[in-house]
Amino acid sequence: xxxxxxxxxxxxxxxxxxxxxxxxxxxxxxxxxxxxxxxxxxxxxxxxxxxxxxxxxxxxxxxxxxxxxxxxxxxxxxxxxxxxxxxxxxxxxxxxxxxxxxxxxxxxxxxxxxxxxxxxxxxxxxxxxxxxxxxxxxxxxxxxxxxxxxxxxxxxxxxxxxxxxxxxxxxxxxxxxxxxxxxxxxxxxxxxxxxxxxxxxxxxxxxxxxxxxxxxxxxxxxxxxxxxxxxxxxxxxxxxxxxxxxxxx
Numbered sequence: 516x517x518x519x520x521x522x523x524x525x526x527x528x529x530x531x532x533x534x535x536x537x538x539x540x541x542x543x544x545x546x547x548x549x550x551x552x553x554x555x556x557x558x559x560x561x562x563x564x565x566x567x568x569x570x571x572x573x574x575x576x577x578x579x580x581x582x583x584x585x586x587x588x589x590x591x592x593x594x595x596x597x598x599x600x601x602x603x604x605x606x607x608x609x610x611x612x613x614x615x616x617x618x619x620x621x622x623x624x625x626x627x628x629x630x631x632x633x634x635x636x637x638x639x640x641x642x643x644x645x646x647x648x649x650x651x652x653x654x655x656x657x658x659x660x661x662x663x664x665x666x667x668x669x670x671x672x673x674x675x676x677x678x679x680x681x682x683x684x685x686x687x688x689x690x691x692x693x694x695x696x697x698x699x700x701x702x703x704x705x706x707x708x709x710x711x712x713x714x715x716x717x718x719x720x721x722x723x724x725x726x727x728x729x730x731x732x733x734x735x736x737x738x739x740x741x742x743x744x745x746x747x748x749x750x751x752x753x754x755x756x757x758x759x760x761x762x763x764x
Contacts, residue, residue, distance in 0.1 A: 529713050531561045531569035536578070537716050539588050540596050541753050546587035555756065558708045598638065601657070602722040603743055603750075610654040610729035614672045619647040621666035632666060640726050642685035650685075652678070654729045682732040694721060695738040702745055715749045718742060 529537065534556050539545045547555075549570070553563050561569075570586055573579045579586040588596060617636065624632070633643075639659065641649040653671065663669075674681055682688065698718050705711040725739050733739075 529559065529709065529716065531556065531565050532573060532578075533716065534559045534561055534709075534712065535566070535569060535573065535586075536592070537712055538753070539579075539586075540592070540599055540719075541750050544587070545593060545596055546582060546585060548585035550585075552585065558756075559712055560709050598723065599719055602719065602725065603746055605725075605727045606656040607654050607727065608656050610652050610731070612673060612678070613653040614650045614674060614678075615641070615653040615655075616648070616650040616670040616672045617641060617663070617667040618670065619649070619666060620668050624666075635660065635663070638723075642726070644685065651726065652682070652729050652732065655727060679732050682726075682728055686726045686728070688726075688728075688734050688737075691721075691724065691726075692734060692736070692738055695742050699738060699741060699745060702749070711749070715746055718746050718749075722746065 535552065538552070538555055539547065549567075552570070553566060556566050557563075570579065574581055574586065577589050578592055580589050619632065636643075636649045639651075639657070640655065641651045643649050649667075650672065659669070698714070698721055702711065702714045702718060705714045722739075722742060725742075727739075730737075
């Protein structure tokens with residue numbers, strides 16, 4: 516159901532782990548030599564000894580995999596990178612009025628299983644109309660993850676209520692828009708590399724919550740495209756820094 520989203524807070528300072536993850540999540544393929552990581556993180560106020568300690572902890576925790584010369588993202592974080600890429604450049608199709616609807620049919624699940632399913636469905640940009648009934652406009656090109664068919668029934672529906680009214684009920688569109696505008700101001704004002712990295716990390720988190728609705732269901736002046744354009748430009752900037760230091764993009 517529709518909730519509330521406060522205007523975007525000031526970005527939190529990034530730890531060495533966050534700096535490394537932000538750099539690798541924005542790098543394709545997501546792998547860098549240690550020497551390039553050392554040079555890159557210096558610009559964000561992270562020293563070499565702090566970086567090496569962070570890399571060791573991240574490898575032990577399963578965030579990174581050691582390679583011959585450096586580190587790459589683990590499979591789990593490569594999946595996160597894919598979600599991030601999709602948030603920045605979602606695959607959409609023309610909307611013809613249908614709504615993708617998933618009805619939860621599994622019973623006897625514990626709280627942890629129910630919470631995990633809610634997280635998965637929210638990650639698919641579905642919203643809950645009522646308990647066990649999730650839907651969204653059918654304008655996304657993306658397969659549903661394996662296993663969902665064992666716990667849900669997938670339907671195509673056309674609700675009677677006006678589509679714009681239903682979208683406004685399901686998603687906090689005005690709050691998301693206000694937070695996006697606040698983020699655009701923050702990234703425009705950020706000057707230091709660490710501040711810019713922190714601000715754009717917040718941008719990515721916000722884009723992951725964008726419902727990616729058809730244009731006809733959005734409020735006027737929706738800032739989603741502007742936020743994506745700002746992040747795409749920042750990615751180009753960061754890729755240039757990686758190339759300049761001998762890294763791969």
